[in-house]
Amino acid sequence: MMKRMKPILRLVLGLALCLVSYAAAAAYETVDVEHGATVTGRVVLKGPVPEPRVFPMVLYAFGDFCKKISDAKGHVVLKEFNVDDAGGLQDAVIAVQDVSRGKGFRSNENRLFTVNCMFHPANVPEDEQFEIDHDGNLVHIHPLVSVMRNKHMLSVLNRDPVIHDAQFYQKETGQRITRFPIPISNKVQKGWVYLDKGKRIAQIICGMHEYMQTWAWIVDNPYFDKTTRDGTFAIDRLPPGTYKILAWHPHLKPIEKTITVPPDGHVELNFEFDAREVVRPIYETQRDFRISPERDPNVNLFGCEGPFCVKRDEHLHED
Numbered sequence: 001m002m003k004r005m006k007p008i009l010r011l012v013l014g015l016a017l018c019l020v021s022y023a024a025a026a027a028y029e030t031v032d033v034e035h036g037a038t039v040t041g042r043v044v045l046k047g048p049v050p051e052p053r054v055f056p057m058v059l060y061a062f063g064d065f066c067k068k069i070s071d072a073k074g075h076v077v078l079k080e081f082n083v084d085d086a087g088g089l090q091d092a093v094i095a096v097q098d099v100s101r102g103k104g105f106r107s108n109e110n111r112l113f114t115v116n117c118m119f120h121p122a123n124v125p126e127d128e129q130f131e132i133d134h135d136g137n138l139v140h141i142h143p144l145v146s147v148m149r150n151k152h153m154l155s156v157l158n159r160d161p162v163i164h165d166a167q168f169y170q171k172e173t174g175q176r177i178t179r180f181p182i183p184i185s186n187k188v189q190k191g192w193v194y195l196d197k198g199k200r201i202a203q204i205i206c207g208m209h210e211y212m213q214t215w216a217w218i219v220d221n222p223y224f225d226k227t228t229r230d231g232t233f234a235i236d237r238l239p240p241g242t243y244k245i246l247a248w249h250p251h252l253k254p255i256e257k258t259i260t261v262p263p264d265g266h267v268e269l270n271f272e273f274d275a276r277e278v279v280r281p282i283y284e285t286q287r288d289f290r291i292s293p294e295r296d297p298n299v300n301l302f303g304c305e306g307p308f309c310v311k312r313d314e315h316l317h318e319d
Helices: 002-024 063-069 314-315
Strands: 037-046 053-056 077-078 093-096 111-115 120-121 129-131 138-140 146-148 152-158 164-170 177-183 189-193 201-206 213-219 222-228 232-238 243-250 252-263 267-270 271-274
Touching: 037 093, 037 243, 037 252, 063 120, 093 213, 093 232, 093 267, 111 146, 120 213, 138 213, 164 189, 177 189, 177 267, 222 232, 243 271, 252 271
Parallel strands: 037 267, 037 271, 111 152, 146 213
Antiparallel strands: 037 232, 053 077, 093 222, 093 243, 111 120, 129 138, 152 189, 164 177, 164 201, 201 213, 243 252
């Protein structure tokens, strides 16, 4: 009986996925855009740049391999805010809201690679994933923010010789949307991206390596861009009209502005974030560790200074 039911169940599941994909595609209509406009601008971060987060390698698996992204002192340093000398903020997402028809998406896929114990968007060049710091150490430029389509598959290809574990969270609610293992394989691993209506922020974390994480802004139209190293962005072929445009970066509240774009026009639009408004969740302030600092006095489990780190003596004297 069960053998006869399996083909039917597969057929029903396939039809359901087709219907979901059709509904997702029907929500946005691709058309030829006539007299489209261009929106360009810059995003800056005012104030002191927040300190990076620091993770001790001793707490996580496969340290012998993952140490290639360490600071050569036993830590992985996550530099979440990349700001140039003029304040330009990299990896902010600029997204036009409520566009129902227009140019097509560049890709139907949400794709990530795992490289050197880090998630990387598949469309980010390798030379934009790492940089050399003042001490000559290789530092991962993080987070490499992604822009993903809702109601579409997330594909992850493992380029590491170690296993990982993808956990996809809807950030506004803390709800885990999907989870799947990432074995040592040339086969792409997949999970479904399906956020509740009105929810836009997602975070992907490896269940085995806490520092291995990336953020995503979820879109339903192709009118978006990510800021470059100097904080600039450009969105083209936008149909004439009045729109709300959001600027977003992890740990910062989105900024919304309204603009009107004329036919064949060009609109300059700039955004300014305040570094004093950066909010990191309690679980990301590094006040607790799986291994107690008393375990080995020679291992520095804190490794950084600043408002987002905890000094050793403060932690040891907590009640």
